[in-house]
Amino acid sequence: MVKKQLTGIIINPKENGNVELVQNGLVEFDSETGKILKVGKSKEKSKKELAKEEFIIIPGLVDLHSHIPQLPGVAKNADELLPWLKNHIFPLEVKFSDLEYAARVSKFFFTEAISLGTTTIVAYASVHKEATDVAFEVAKEMGIRAFIGKVMMDRDLKRYPEELPLMSRNIKDSLDLAKKWHNSNNGMLQYIFSPRFAASCTMKLLEKTAAIAKEGDFFIQTHLAENQSEVKFIKSLFERERHRVPTNTHIFKKSDILGEKTLLAHCLYLSTPELLLIQESGSKIIHCPTSNIFLQSGFMPLRRYESYDIPIGFGTDVAGGYSLSMFNCMRDAIETTKIVNLINDNRPQPFLTPQEAFWKATLGGAKILNLDSKIGSIEIGKEADLVVIKPEPHFKFYNNTDDVESILENLIYLPHTYKIVNVFIAGKDRFIKNTN
Numbered sequence: 093m094v095k096k097q098l099t100g101i102i103i104n105p106k107e108n109g110n111v112e113l114v115q116n117g118l119v120e121f122d123s124e125t126g127k128i129l130k131v132g133k134s135k136e137k138s139k140k141e142l143a144k145e146e147f148i149i150i151p152g153l154v155d156l157h158s159h160i161p162q163l164p165g166v167a168k169n170a171d172e173l174l175p176w177l178k179n180h181i182f183p184l185e186v187k188f189s190d191l192e193y194a195a196r197v198s199k200f201f202f203t204e205a206i207s208l209g210t211t212t213i214v215a216y217a218s219v220h221k222e223a224t225d226v227a228f229e230v231a232k233e234m235g236i237r238a239f240i241g242k243v244m245m246d247r248d249l250k251r252y253p254e255e256l257p258l259m260s261r262n263i264k265d266s267l268d269l270a271k272k273w274h275n276s277n278n279g280m281l282q283y284i285f286s287p288r289f290a291a292s293c294t295m296k297l298l299e300k301t302a303a304i305a306k307e308g309d310f311f312i313q314t315h316l317a318e319n320q321s322e323v324k325f326i327k328s329l330f331e332r333e334r335h336r337v338p339t340n341t342h343i344f345k346k347s348d349i350l351g352e353k354t355l356l357a358h359c360l361y362l363s364t365p366e367l368l369l370i371q372e373s374g375s376k377i378i379h380c381p382t383s384n385i386f387l388q389s390g391f392m393p394l395r396r397y398e399s400y401d402i403p404i405g406f407g408t409d410v411a412g413g414y415s416l417s418m419f420n421c422m423r424d425a426i427e428t429t430k431i432v433n434l435i436n437d438n439r440p441q442p443f444l445t446p447q448e449a450f451w452k453a454t455l456g457g458a459k460i461l462n463l464d465s466k467i468g469s470i471e472i473g474k475e476a477d478l479v480v481i482k483p484e485p486h487f488k489f490y491n492n493t494d495d496v497e498s499i500l501e502n503l504i505y506l507p508h509t510y511k512i513v514n515v516f517i518a519g520k521d522r523f524i525k526n527t528n
């Protein structure tokens with residue numbers, strides 16, 4: 093046993109949805125087993141010593157949606173979703189077939205995520221089996237907790253710049269990768285089946301993917317109702333193929349993609365019948381507010397969706413989102429609830445609070461991945477996924493640091509007032525300052 097102690101202000105999400113603040117806190121963990129041994133108050137300190145208290149300790153952040161090969165393409169302002177994919181993203185993803193390049197980009201991606209406090213990430217690789225294998229290899233080396241999947245696409249709609257694998261090859265490659273990587277590296281790495289979106293998958297591919305993922309009890313990730321042109325395009329595409337479905341969510345119902353381990357990213361344009369289908373199936377919605385604004389996709393009505401029994405988590409959706417920072421994502425989620433209010437000014441709803449946003453980016457995310465018995469908050473027996481934050485001297489000028497809401501406001505809105513200095517994943521310090 094190698095005991096390690098951290099002291100500081102602990103910001104900790106709780107089961108009841110609250111976020112607790114422990115002044116003068118202490119976390120002790122075993123860096124060999126990675127387990128948390130103690131959480132509580134440090135020895136009593138004088139008021140003066142408390143005033144000098146340096147660190148803030150939070151649980152590792154959980155990013156539920158991102159794309160590894162897209163990171164070098166962030167901040168490409170120009171288009172809406174479909175032309176953006178064709179003009180910027182597909183050419184970038186094709187480059188990922190070069191394995192040396194895939195290794196470099198993967199290293200950059202995980203380094204960046206960890207340096208921003210993300211300890212668990214759900215990510216798409218590219219359509220290439222070998223490059224996805226490389227991404228897993230790098231994730232293992234860097235010790236991050238990750239769900240990674242090869243992008244499944246078996247039709248290109250004249251947009252994808254290289255030949256796509258057939259349905260059977262998509263399935264075989266995904267199964268081979270799942271066999272090699274699922275639950276590897278002490279359960280830190282998991283395979284996730286990743287049909288890109290209905291536009292790039294035949295009904296056969298969706299059906300087959302759902303069957304094998306459910307048989308093996310795997311998670312599935314895909315995109316749904318991200319952009320109005322995309323929604324119309326997919327609907328007409330499946331209608332032309334004589335799949336009579338009233339909405340795009342029914343494509344995933346018909347193919348059995350919906351389910352308790354299915355993560356549906358975006359979900360901006362859902363009707364009541366679609367929300368009911370998602371609720372019945374137990375699927376989760378992954379809100380990607382930064383990407384929704386950046387690509388002019390729209391604003392997800394989070395409060396309306398919360399009236400259904402559907403868990404909602406957060407994703408950065410790099411490179412639709414321009415940053416792997418979950419604090420940036422929390423801020424855009426809060427701001428989006430205000431924008432939705434401005435649009436529907438006859439029915440204003442309370443905007444998302446910093447505590448709610450932080451809970452969703454930590455324990456809420458862990459619950460969506462069925463990992464809340466292991467991670468998501470700082471509790472005895474859980475794994476030590478911990479982020480240590482050093483406030484700059486001017487941090488306190490902005491807000492009162494005795495109050496959890498104020499500290500979270502600083503972390504979410506004022507990134508220039510602090511630095512992340514250590515990131516522990518399963519008890520090991522994995523922080524590397526990104527110098528790429």
Ligand SMILES: [Zn+2]
Pocket residue numbers: 157158159315357409412
């Ligand atoms: Zn995405």
